[in-house]
Amino acid sequence: MLPIDIQQLHISDFHYMRSLGDSISCLTNAIDLTTCSIQYCDRIECVVSLSSFTSSSTHPFQSLDVLVLDAQPKLSALIIKDEGFGSTTTSTLAPCATFSHLKEITLIACSSMKTVLPHWLLPNLQNLEEISVYHCDEVEEILGAPTSEVKEKGSDALIKFHLPKLRKLRLYHLFELKSICSKNGVMVCDSLQLIEVDNVCYELKKIPPFVPLVGDGQPYAYAPPSLTISSNTEWWESLEWDDHPNFKNVLQPLWKHRKH
Incomplete structure (x- = not known):
């Protein structure tokens, strides 16, 4: 005892x-x-x-x-x-x-x-401020929703990931990381101050949108006011913006080259 x-x-x-x-x-x-x-x-x-x-x-x-x-x-x-x-x-x-x-x-x-924090656990993590994931060879996503939940809500339905106090997200040497949140996921993290990614996260090609629009149901190109995205130029330039092309214009001023 x-x-x-x-x-x-x-x-x-x-x-x-x-x-x-x-x-x-x-x-x-x-x-x-x-x-x-x-x-x-x-x-x-x-x-x-x-x-x-x-x-x-x-x-x-x-x-x-x-x-x-x-x-x-x-x-x-x-x-x-x-x-x-x-x-x-x-x-x-x-x-x-x-x-x-x-x-x-x-x-x-x-x-x-493979998944760091499942969607069903997030209600318990409302005080979470920092997530750091290093050298985890099989991690594919940080915030994950079960496939059955996506099917129940429809393949195009938005899934909200509420972490109201999250300030820092650090991702290093994650060779299999494909997404921060599951498909159709949006982050509700107004307190987010830092997303830090190294250029060895080869498979991570997208940053999830923040806060969905109420009107037409499309994710809104919004970022928390104090957010900084720190990464190598190589990774930043490899990002894809097909789903939300205006999101790049919103995030571009927030990106900083990460110094080694």
Whole structure:
């Protein structure tokens, strides 16, 4: 059992657990935990399995501010939805306390993860301020919506990704990254100050539009007033603007060449 007043937890080279839920008994008291860092744990597949907390009166991650996951070769998701729980066929979501105070998440060398934050988890992440993803070889999208949800809403329906406090998005050495949000996704992030991308994100060809129009239903060429886009010239010039050609004119003054 961890001390009730513990605020920082660092786990390294522990190869015997599939998720932190495997050690739920020792985490139950950690209600003041603000920082959690996990490194070189070869078997971890997720941080939380939802079934671990269905009967728990207090959630050990409800006060967490900072989460760092480094060198996790089997990590595929922050949260694994158990069968029938939080599935796209029900309205059930993760318990509202799960990561509800999280401000910063950093992923480094998590080579099995394809989607960083699924759409169904975003209601829990309304305090999130920074997302940093480095050297994750299989990541294809940062904010993802399930295919079934896209089908239910129609192939042309806009999917809103609400992260009202997000300030910084950093993306480095993501060879398979194809999109920041899923197809037809728009970001509702008025507080966004920085999108930083290196030129090794070869497959990332588009920046999602911000805030949809109410009138004709088309994404509006708008960017948060304090936004800076920092990248190499090579990546910036490779971007495609076919869907929203006027968006380039809006973002061009916000782009800065990233210094090495």
